[in-house]
Amino acid sequence: MALKMVKGSIDRMFDKNLQDLVRGIRNHKEDEAKYISQCIDEIKQELKQDNIAVKANAVCKLTYLQMLGYDISWAAFNIIEVMSASKFTFKRIGYLAASQCFHEGTDVIMLTTNQIRKDLSSPNQYDTGVALTGLSCFVTPDLARDLANDIMTLMSHTKPYIRKKAVLIMYKVFLKYPESLRPAFPRLKEKLEDPDPGVQSAAVNVICELARRNPKNYLSLAPLFFKLMTSSTNNWVLIKIIKLFGALTPLEPRLGKKLIEPLTNLIHRYVTTNTALFIQHCASIQLCVQKLRILIEDSDQNLKYLGLLAMSKILKTHPKSVQSHKDLILQCLDDKDESIRLRALDLLYGMVSKKNLMEIVKKLMIHVDKAEGTTYRDELLTKIIDICSQSNYQYITNFEWYISILVELTRLEGTRHGHLIAAQMLDVAIRVKAIRKFAVSQMAMLLDNAHLIASNTQRNGICEVLYAAAWICGEFSEHLEEANQTLEAMLRPKVTTLPGHIQAVYVQNMVKLYASILQQKEQSGEKEAAQEITQLMIERLPQFVQSADLEVQERASCILQLIKYIQKLQIKEVPVAEEVIALFAGELNPVAPKAQKKVPVPEGLDLDAWINEPPSDSESEDEKPKTIFHDEEQRHSRHKQPEIDEEELARRREARKQEQANNPFYIKSSPSPQKRYQDTPGVEHIPVVQIDLSVPLKVPGMPMSDQYVKLEEERRHKQKLEKDKKKKKQKKEKRGKHHRHNSLHTESEEDIAPAHHVDIITEEMPENALPSDEDDKDSNDPYKALDIDLDKPLADSEKLPVQRHRNAEDLKSPDSEAPLAEKKSKKPKKKEKKHKEKERDKGKKKEKEKKVVEEEEEKKKSSKHKKKKHKKEKEEKSKDKKKSKKKHHHSEEETTESVQNGTLDDEPLPVSSSALATLTYDIQGNLQNDSQVTVSVIFENKSTSFLKSMELNVLDSLNTKMIRPEGSSVHDGIPVPFQLPPGMTSFVLSSLICACSVGGGGTSSCCLGNDEGSTHEKLDFKLHFSCASYLITTPCYSDAFAKLLESGDLHMSSIKVDGISISFQHLLAKICFHHHFSVVERVDSCASMYSRSIQGHHVCLLVKKGENSVSVDGKCSDSTLLSNLLDEMKETLSKC
């Protein structure tokens, strides 16, 4: 042994320590990798040694190497070894290494459970601390479940250092094991009022994080946080609280008003330092915006950034006040710092109006051209689309302009967002009927210039727009000018280089095009032309039939056969066009976003019922119900809704046509090349500029969209002129009234009427759509699991799992050989033996105070001074108690004490029972110590075997606390000092509870662990503290009683109960027994009674029995106590 130690310390002298390693790495800059692999070999040797110091040193070095990017997962087991070292130095290193490299997938992590538990309960706070810190990094659902209880216990540790860490880590535990939230929440809430600021701030942190994910569950805490906000001086805490209120105010608007004052105070405190950015609920938003403007104009980039950020928050509530700073924000788009530009972009999104949209987008387009990095350019692109498409294109007044913007955006090479542009093109073309003609012409042009767009197809996202272009041209082919030309463009060999899904759309849509050309030719009697076009299709389609893409191939071959068949018919001179067209008949109608969800479930259909037997577990279960729903939906939706807007639309068109015809500024479509414009209904009013299709996309000089900006300006001008005219007329009629603003040259938002009707208001909804607004939460949201109602009382099933260990005492009993049912069988036995921890039983049950806020406040007012007093008392008393406790450690003595009180002979309250045992209890005030009550519990063994190692525990609440033997922690239960033989034997046990509130009944809970060889069980029961619990039967002489009544400082109250049949004697006995009174004097059917509360309040009663009723007049030095007492008494009497 000695030799080994000698060897160990010599080894140590030759080992490299961390400093040597770091130095070594720095000195081997050229062959670092080689040097490190050499070091790792050394470390592996060191890890093989028995000396824990050597191992710890090795693990420390590994942790450093891990940071440099080397894999050290192979040493996980060694890390656990170092973690379980008894010396803090090593333990610390072990936990550090674990926290750096363990994760949920680390398989050895479950070996740590017991070690961590042991460290958590270590007497050394730094052991506990280091374990908590480590655990916070690698907690897994398993660890969270197994340790939740231990950590919760630590939340009430005596050392604030541990408390604060335990509170913080609870958040991690909640995330990994959401079931722990409800049982732990009451205690977490208590920590909000912890005397230590660190613990308090930790609790605020955790609750804020919880609340901002699911704010509605935390609304009830608002008053508490409000109090904290007004009282706290800790900035960190304040920020968290304000953040929390930010989440709560949308749910409870009244909060906003309440917050104004304290928030304004805070602003005054911080604005002077010029760093605070305070925003919402600010009394003067305008002032705020002005301040922010100063920040944004500052040369400090951080301030600029934060100014913009804060501005965007104001924007949501007060868009008007921000919009006036458009210049400044546009200026920020030129900033060198991308972060600032992005924030400015965010702001622009909310700042657009009908009036300035075109201008803003124009600026953005310039930036798109100038942008250097693709990421920023892509960001600009998405922002432009977001800005334009927001709230159903609310701000777009001219859709030609928008389409041309989209077309211009297709010039962006290498963007990832081709699909976005495509989606917009499709959407606008479908929903804005009036724009289709224009859209089709633009799309045809895109198709014609496809080679420009799809130059290198594979890596170019922009070719996605061809998907939209092909589809639009096909779908709305009736609007197409040069259908032949477009068809040819779609049949070009180059198309086969496009991605498969785009080719597929090409193939499908060229048939649509073909059909419409066919119809045209047939109608005009050009048979040869019709046959020509069929021939063209037959010639070109085979290139798609050969496609490697299945979809393209399938469609192409199908269509090829179809067209061959058409050709046959054409040769026979059969008119086919109508039938071909019929293939693609039907109008597209927009569907409201939530329509599908609102399809009502038909009567008699139970979606939850199985149609077939449920599939076995191996099959994915969620698919079947889905398909059922789908079918239903489709079947149901066959009843179509009529288009309501057609007539209305026609009327508007008519009106607009008239207007335009009379307008000299309006550019009418030139008659010559596009004669058919006039004939097509619905589109003639579109001011289409002729576009020569042979001209490439880039119009020299001016970008296309600019033309529309001009057109739009003219249109608006015209509109305004007309309005002015009308107004002038009105003015003439109403003489004398001169409205100045009429002459102002600015248009208000409402004045600008959109040029086209956007088909969005009439979005289709299924018939009988269910009115539902519930916001659909993402089912994958990790925080959804924490959306738990915290006000519901805890159910038994919700208790945290308690890890049980064999008790050392168990070994003595005969039945103890039977194995304990272990929660986790995974754990290796080796570890288990190490920890013969005391079995701990934790009653998690705590009745939640369901008091409404107002009520709470009222009560506080009334009992404020009292509570303070009691607190002091409690402290003193518990000290006393501790001293006395030292003397008699066992509770047998207390047992006798409670027997002396002699109240258990009648009918104690049965509280909890199970197959094993029944518990009954009674509560008595303690004569010796007036802030304590004694709880007597009777255990009745109902089973056939011994009940061993029972434990009694009471979860401490704010008002009550179990008095425990010196040295045990606040959550340890008190072992029951006897075993219960089988049969009906019953024993009495009592323990003391220190109570600090008198008056209203309080409830607490208590739990018992029964351990019987192979089975163990927990019996929960609630201790109901009635007023009587706090009353001590005290004899009183009649003259003293009379003096007391005369003194006059007693409050008075009375009750009357009818329908009492029992004898007066019996009645008095009941009052004496249940409410701990003693009879002072009795005259006939009238008696005076007296009792004293443990706080020393006198209670005097005058009981009178009438014919069939009893009246009780009470006098007491505490009015609340009296009224509560009388209420209870009424209940007892009414049961008689």
Add this chain to the structure above:
Amino acid sequence: SCGDKQEWKDKGHAASLCLVPVSLCPPTSLSWCRGSAWTQLQGLKSSSLLLFSGPEIHFILLFSRQGKLRLQKWYTTLPEKEKKKITREIVQIILARNQKTSSFVDWKDLKLVYKRYASLYFCCAIEDQDNELLTLEVVHRYVELLDRYFGNVCELDIIFNFEKAYFILDEFIMGGEVQETSKKSAVKAMEDSDMLQETVEEYMNKPAF
């Protein structure tokens, strides 16, 4: 490499106040139907999943001007590979930024808040709703703690005592949340646990024979 010490004592920002912004609404998802057939041409856009889910601070990285990682602390569990990838990416992004730019960078779903002290960059990743200034304050507070513990800390202190740097961080931040707002308490906890360690180390350094 200790560099200009005065830069370490950067002017601190008083903790500031910002409220949670509601993230900008995405454009409405659209769909169409032809005739009476209720087929959705375009599925509802699934709301983008958060890349990360977790606490206030997702991770903290310390790296040198040369891009060498000096300290990393992750408060969200990610596979090792992913961590490496992210680290590399972030170091690149930040080193590429101009000295005079702001301390905030958007990165994926997160925001990076960084600050340079002498030769070292301190970088935190926070969520969109979190307060940038507060995070800067966190960074600064950590630097102050290091400074107080090491006494005029420099990069070398952190390199050679990297485990201490971690311990200090652990006293200050836990699970991504600030756990100790008082400088005094954090330093005291450090010193106390060091005391515990020193005695053990002394014991270990004694010859065993």
